[in-house]
Amino acid sequence: MNTTPPALLDEAPAGPPRRTGRHLLDVTEVRHLTADTVAVTLHVPTALRDVFAHHPGQHVVVRHRAAAGTELRRSYSVCPPPHAPAALRLVIKRSGPGGFGEHATTRLAPGVRLELSPPTGTFALPRLPGAHHVLLAGGTGITPLAPMAVHALRRDPACRVSLVHSVRTSADAVLADELAEVKDEFVDRFTVLYVLTREDRGSGSGPLARRLDASGVRRVLEAVEARPGPDTTFVLCGPPGLVATARQVLAGLGADPSLVRWELFTADGTPPRAPEPAGRAAGEHRVTALLDGRRRAATVLPDDPVLLDALLRSHPDVPYACREGVCGSCRAKVLSGQVAADGQHALDERDRAAGYTLVCRARPRTPEITLDFDA
Structure with missing residues (x-):
């Protein structure tokens, strides 16, 4: 009997993403x-x-x-x-x-x-043949998860998908009509559960009415029969509180971290902390960026909150969007030198171990920094 586990692959394409050009x-x-x-x-x-x-x-x-x-x-x-x-x-x-x-x-x-800009990003549903994919969305966090659900159902006839959408009221459940059609197409393999946080639906059947705290997350996992194990994946997208709570619950239940993916659609608004500059007088730090095959250089001034501000002064084509460490548009690999950054929500442990940073959150810790946006 072959006990080798099935391959675990991301849906996102391999190789560097196309992030340049408009x-x-x-x-x-x-x-x-x-x-x-x-x-x-x-x-x-x-x-x-x-x-x-x-x-x-x-x-x-x-x-x-x-x-x-x-x-x-x-x-x-x-x-x-x-x-x-x-x-x-x-x-x-x-x-x-x-x-x-x-x-x-x-x-x-x-x-x-x-x-x-062209599509980019590494947020993806783990590709585990025959798995039970459990997707938890808060508010507009449904927008990346709905296409993931549809794609998995059509690509893998052996998989099962459970989608939990937490919204304030039933009127806020965007895409509910489209998901109902998908449910009709995959009636035996697709479950959609709505959690209404500001609408009392009583104790009868239908959407759950409560905020998704830790007990609420455990409740919806039980409702969709989601049990952490080698054949169950979890994908989370929503505000920081919901995602953090769900991750804590899943960790407590013993879920394999490699089978849990998450993304935030907003941050808490905390500005990046500015570390002490090192090695040179303030204002003499230099950053070099490789972008679209070209080198760009800039001086980091004392009042620059982050490296992104220094680069944008003379290179407005440097990619960015949210400035909150959420979207990952300014992701770059540190080739030389050191940076300090907090609130890098769009990076996971693998990204950090590989040397990536978010330029909208990063400050220099060494006199010279070289970044590669194309990596």
Whole structure:
């Protein structure tokens, strides 16, 4: 009897991601999903189809110049509809005044052009043949997980998928209609469970009504019969509190860390701590960046919060989006020198061990730093 475990592979493509370059794409549809959320579909010309080919879990960065001349950048997961997995569609929520979400939900219309970076990111569903994939989403964290679920169900006829979506009320459950259609297609292998945190549905059947604290996470795991083991994977996406709680519960239940993947869609807003500069007088630190096969150099000034600010002064094409260590758009490998950084939510233990950092959170610890954005 062969006891060799099945191969565990990520869905994300091998090799360095394509993160450079920007392209103007036409908006073809803006569909309101809720009062503050829209689904935006964009046309990808034939010449750019290879550039914008994507895998479930990847994201793009939208760059928009507001009327006042300020530049807005925001990272969004690619979330194609189940019937058109190759389509480039973004689900965008208004999170506050003045941001791109407000622009998209109030003024964006077909015919408008948006400037996008190519898809990138390593967030992916572990590929474990015949596994039970358990996906836990909070709010708009559903956008990368829904396409993961559909892709797994269609690729692996032996797998089972359980998707838990925590939202405030049933009206906030974006993509619920599409997921219902997927449920009809895979009625024996796909389970969708909604947890309503601000809507009392009583004690009858239907969505659970409670906040997902530790006991709530254990409750939903029991509801979908998710038992940590070699044939069960867990993928989490949502706000920091929910993801941290779920990870703690799974660790307590003995889940294999290699079978638990997670991503945040927002951070706690804590600014990066500035470590003491070392080796030179303040203002004499130098950073060299390799990007798209070219070298870029900059001086780090005393009032630069992070290396990203130093680079952007003379190199505006350096990739970034959230500035909170969440999206991973500014991920780079430290080739020489040392940096200090905290709040690097988009990096896991493997990334850190391999020498990667997020430039939006990193400060120099040595006089000279060399970074590779292409690694």
